[in-house]
Amino acid sequence: MKPKILLIYTGGTIGMIKDPETGALRSFDFTQLLFHIPELKQLDCQIETTSFEEPIDSSDMDLGYWKILGDIINTSYDDYHGFVVLHGSDTMSHTGSALSFMFENLTKPIVLTGSQLPIGDLRTDAKENLITSIQLASEWDNNEPIIREVCVYFEYQLYRANRTAKMNAEHFEAFSSPNYPPLAISGVHLNIDRQLLWQGGFDRVSLAKLKPLELSPLKMIYRPDMDARVVVLKLFPGITEQVVKSICHIDGLRGIILETYGSGNAPTCKWFIEALKNALLKNIRIVNVTQCRGGSVDMGKYETSVALKKLGMVSGYDITTEAALAKMMYLLSYMPETGDFKKYFETSLRGEISV
Numbered sequence: 001m002k003p004k005i006l007l008i009y010t011g012g013t014i015g016m017i018k019d020p021e022t023g024a025l026r027s028f029d030f031t032q033l034l035f036h037i038p039e040l041k042q043l044d045c046q047i048e049t050t051s052f053e054e055p056i057d058s059s060d061m062d063l064g065y066w067k068i069l070g071d072i073i074n075t076s077y078d079d080y081h082g083f084v085v086l087h088g089s090d091t092m093s094h095t096g097s098a099l100s101f102m103f104e105n106l107t108k109p110i111v112l113t114g115s116q117l118p119i120g121d122l123r124t125d126a127k128e129n130l131i132t133s134i135q136l137a138s139e140w141d142n143n144e145p146i147i148r149e150v151c152v153y154f155e156y157q158l159y160r161a162n163r164t165a166k167m168n169a170e171h172f173e174a175f176s177s178p179n180y181p182p183l184a185i186s187g188v189h190l191n192i193d194r195q196l197l198w199q200g201g202f203d204r205v206s207l208a209k210l211k212p213l214e215l216s217p218l219k220m221i222y223r224p225d226m227d228a229r230v231v232v233l234k235l236f237p238g239i240t241e242q243v244v245k246s247i248c249h250i251d252g253l254r255g256i257i258l259e260t261y262g263s264g265n266a267p268t269c270k271w272f273i274e275a276l277k278n279a280l281l282k283n284i285r286i287v288n289v290t291q292c293r294g295g296s297v298d299m300g301k302y303e304t305s306v307a308l309k310k311l312g313m314v315s316g317y318d319i320t321t322e323a324a325l326a327k328m329m330y331l332l333s334y335m336p337e338t339g340d341f342k343k344y345f346e347t348s349l350r351g352e353i354s355v
């Protein structure tokens, strides 16, 4: 039996070709995929395709589209051995992070990929990205998929999706994963580092302690609802009281991802700490995430983060802002009112933080 892969086209540059007459980029008919990439026939797997009704630029990605994508995977979960999602690169890390939380106890790979140049361009990076993503999604061992998590494949590297960020708008090497090594590297051989793959073990042990999030080690659980009442507040020298207070007073706000400096440092002025304190008193959750791409929050290391630590602020450790947002949206939706948000957030649920 050959592995069966579902290829899902959501939109983005990868699915575009140049109109031979006008020279303009347009989406190509996805049902004609094999015509444009006949090489796919050589792969040792069965490929079926589906597409968003109206493919989108990933800048238009939102919670509604996440649910459409999640539903496609969830409803066909038992019929395929792996999923490859073609997605614009701009928000690929956000979608990858969201999917990683939406699917608990994943037993199959979900690989997101895209490209910097359209598939119809002579110098395209799309073909390699697509072909290798499909190969990785169909890697088997004793009839079991080897990869059981949500990944991003781009320019010869496979990453854990919730560890990635888009860092270059031009280079083929568009993504980085500064706090977790690539899960696989494509060279002459496809080298998967099995030690680095998500096994779910830590997740289960941690969650067992952190009841009552439902726990079922064998069955995949799909949780598609995300709470959008969150905001990212990025600190910068000169940020005003008015800006911080206005954000903390947004009607119905439930969570703030506070992008701090370095190892989690922030201004020490009274109005700033007071504004955060009042927000916490209103039950708004605040997570301290560093603006640095690499490294971790370590509250209390410097004088400038002692006050935040004293407030009992949640540490994002080395999580990316993209993953922190998705995790917050997920926890705000599914964590029971009485649950300890800090405890849940500071636990690695899908390998998104090193703790």
Ligand code: ASP
Binding pocket: 011, 012, 013, 014, 056, 057, 058, 059, 087, 088, 089, 090, 091, 114, 115, 116
């Ligand atoms: N703007 C495009 C998108 O994210 C860029 C890309 O596909 O890489 O949909």
